[in-house]
Amino acid sequence: MEFTKGHGTGNDFVILPDPDGALDLTPGLVAAICDRRRGIGGDGVLRVVRAAKHPEGAALAGDAEWFMDYWNSDGSFAEMCGNGARVFVRYLLEIGLATPSGAALPVATRAGVVRARVEGESIAVEMRRPRLYDTATATLGGLTLPGTAVDVGNPHLVCALPAGLDLAGLDLTRAPDVDPAVFPAGVNVEFTVPGDPVDDTDGHVLMRVYERGSAETLSCGTGACAVAAVALRDADRDTGTVTVDVSGGRLTVTVTDDSCWLSGPAVLVATGELTPDALLA
Ligand SMILES: N[C@@H](CCC[C@H](N)C(=O)O)C(=O)O
Helix, strand or coil, rough: CEEEEEEEEEEEEEEEECCCCCCCCCCHHHHHHCCCCCCCCCCCEEEEEHHHHHHCCCCCCCCCCCCEEEEEEEEEEECCCCCHHHHHHHHHHHHHHCCCCCEEEEECCEEEEEEEEEEEEEEEEEECCEEEEEEEEEEEECEEEEEEEEEECCCEEECCCCCCCCCCHCCCCCCEEEECCCCCCEEEEEEEEECCCCCCCEEEEEEEEEEECEECEEEEEHHHHHHHHHHHHCCCCEEEEEEEEEEEEEEEECCCCCEEEEEEEEEEEEEEEHHHHHHCC
């Protein structure tokens, strides 16, 4: 089984080309591939399949040729992955499955069609505008933090740290406790502190994230979008551009009246051959 490894600000993925949807991909195989000691290692898997050939992509095949079949490292599905979409597009372009052009490149996902464009070394993806829909808390150790629930296609809870606490001090080796009544399908939790002003943007936030299905990761693109939307709300703004520093680098998020652009580096670092039987032994 052929694979490529890639990442966006350290959020890393194993990319599996499967144009005709023929791979027998199971939660167990995804977890084995993502195992950092016994497998390739990754925060998730991106299966590259023609939209027309995937049951969840077929309805979108008229709008996008390719479907991003995203899986978390524990073998669960997610509706959307912002960094994954950026790495997916880098892969399509480098392998020649899509041609660079002035027009935005559509990609089908479980959260609908997103559009991507190349911006120098970065890939930017346009997703739905984040929807702030509730308040909730996250408890980590003895600390309970209020936060804002945000829908970016997938669920997020954005919690600002109180003054005096720093991000580096958080223990994210285990999942924060959240209210399952608010998040029946689980949630990705972002912890934030304000950053110093950055030229040309309307806000600057530093974050760490504990991802549903993948534990702590170095970056979460949809999480950065959620964080940016909360920062703009707190600044009494509906739209604007926010710099979001994640553990693995820098992302830029622009929230418009009806969408959200996520921009940052997306790189491919290796290709090779997987042996599913050995991974599952
Ligand atoms: N890292 C991703 C989000 C991946 C999905 C998430 N773990 C979930 O289950 O919703 C991103 O860059 O957005």
